[in-house]
Amino acid sequence: MGLDQPFFDDKNRAFWILQSIGWSGYFFLRSLSGFANSMGWMWIVHTLLLTATGYSLTLLMASLFRRLIRMRPVLTLILSLSAVLLASSAFSIIETWSYATFIKPDSKPAGVEYMGAILLNFSLLAAWAALYYGINYFLLLEEQIDQREKLEGQxxxxxxxxxxxxxxxxxxxxxxxxxxxxxxxxxxxxxxxxxxxxxxxxxxxxxxxxxxxxxxxxxxxxxxxxxxxxxxxxxxxxxxxxxxxxxxxxxxxxxxxxxxxxxxxxxxxxxxxxxxxxxxxxxxxxxxxxxxxxxxxxxxxxxxxxxxxxxxxxxxxxxxxxxxxxxxxxxxxxxxxxxxxxxxxxxxxxxxxxxxx
The missing domain is CATH 3.30.565.10 (Histidine kinase-like ATPase, C-terminal domain)
Structure with missing residues (x-):
């Protein structure tokens, strides 16, 4: 694609680029934070697993959001928040298990302890969802404006x-x-x-x-x-x-x-x-x-x-x-x-x- 072509002309390509850049940034920053706090090399394995988890969960969320975005705004908001909460819970469970397995093998989390990282994960996935909807609503608005201008021209x-x-x-x-x-x-x-x-x-x-x-x-x-x-x-x-x-x-x-x-x-x-x-x-x-x-x-x-x-x-x-x-x-x-x-x-x-x- 030429450099003069708008970035969002191919929405599918733009999504994969942004998704990859975003989660690569997440992996880099969390790895850097772990090394700064002397967490050792196993922190890389832990961070890699979290990155793959977040990447996969947001792909599932994107698939769901593509259907929700055309519903009534109230319904879209309720279902999207529910999806983010569910994904955050799954993310927290995996993060807690990974931390106990690779970083602190002696710890034995149980029950509600698996929800220990849910606040951070909810904030992360909610920010991802807000960015997803923000970009897509903007693109829908531009599409409607272009369509209206075309109809007015016709x-x-x-x-x-x-x-x-x-x-x-x-x-x-x-x-x-x-x-x-x-x-x-x-x-x-x-x-x-x-x-x-x-x-x-x-x-x-x-x-x-x-x-x-x-x-x-x-x-x-x-x-x-x-x-x-x-x-x-x-x-x-x-x-x-x-x-x-x-x-x-x-x-x-x-x-x-x-x-x-x-x-x-x-x-x-x-x-x-x-x-x-x-x-x-x-x-x-x-x-x-x-x-x-x-x-x-x-x-x-x-x-x-x-x-x-x-x-x-x-x-x-x-x-x-x-x-x-x-x-x-x-x-x-x-x-x-x-x-x-x-x-x-x-x-x-x-x-x-x-x-x-």
Whole structure:
């Protein structure tokens, strides 16, 4: 295993390492204490037996605790203390017998005398149990936190996908309706051309995940594909203008974020006017942010457009998508512009490919 791998990634391996280190430390310290008190070499045999006993008892306790840890806390506490008390009694009996056998062969312990070391052994095994539960409860908590973060991420992705997909059918309905009209009018060449462009647009957009971010350059290319379709419907009445600063083309933003705004401008500025309307898509860098504006010179009042139920759904979806992607680190405004038309202004953090991952 690499040094960069978390120690508790393999819980079984971590347990055996800690178990071995802990009881090796116990053996070393008790042996050192015995030699310091001139207990002789038989103290090593005695300490080795105690170490093996403690090692074995704690393995049995670990097997039991793995089942107890998922019970109700009160039940876990009662049963764990009972197990520690029982193990401490067994440990004390073995320690007393070993001491009488290897260190003081003349002593003959009997009855309750075998419980002479129970206090020390209970403290030792209780500390081991507390450490076991402390580590495992911590790992369970981390596991639950990771699971919650994963579920929250999945929920956020699902919501973003839902918002993206909610925007697409409106455009598809309008386009297919236009194709149907062209077929009814027997304008088959225009219908075929429009269908081919729709196919290109869908192929381009479906290549991106609904929750993915694309560069502004990619988003502009998508808008141009969309506008080619709409130009077949409105011809010279639809006059789009792109003013994209060069330093913003690598900025990342949620895919298909701007298409509903263009669709909104077409619906409320181009469609009602016999002469059509101009639509401006501008993007410029402002410090650590990118300011994107979609504006038209239609005759509709901004307040009336914003209050429209159809527009409200589109604008609300875009606002929700921005909130999901950037939290409070964005700006979304709509207003009547100085050309008498409607403007939507978006400001998002400037992110490149490295930052947006």
């Amino acid at each position: 929920a956020s992705s699902a919501q973003l996908a839902m918002l993206r997909y909610q925007l697409n059918p409106h455009f598809l309905f309008n386009t297919l309706n236009s194709i149907s009209t062209l077929v009814l009018l027997k304008q088959t060449e225009r219908a075929n051309a429009m269908l081919a462009r729709l196919s290109s647009f869908l192929r381009y957009t479906l290549a991106n995940e609904p929750t993915a971010k694309v560069t502004l350059a990619q988003e502009v290319e998508t808008l141009k594909l969309y506008l080619e379709i709409e130009k077949m419907r409105f011809e010279d009445r639809l006059r789009p203008h792109f003013r994209i600063e060069a330093e913003t083309i690598g900025a990342r933003l949620p895919s298909l974020l701007l298409q509903p705004l263009i669709e909104n401008a077409i619906k409320y500025a181009v469609t009602p006017s016999e002469t059509g309307a101009d639509i401006w898509i501008t993007a410029k860098r402002e410090g650590q942010a990118v300011r994107i504006e979609v504006a038209d010179d239609g005759t509709g009042q901004a307040s009336e457009i914003a209050a429209s139920p159809s527009t409200g759904v589109g604008l609300a979806n875009i606002r929700d998508r921005l909130s999901q992607a950037y939290g409070a680190a964005h700006r979304f405004d709509s207003k009547q512009n100085d050309k008498g038309g409607f403007s939507v202004i978006i400001e998002i953090p400037f992110e490149t490919g490295e930052q947006a991952r």
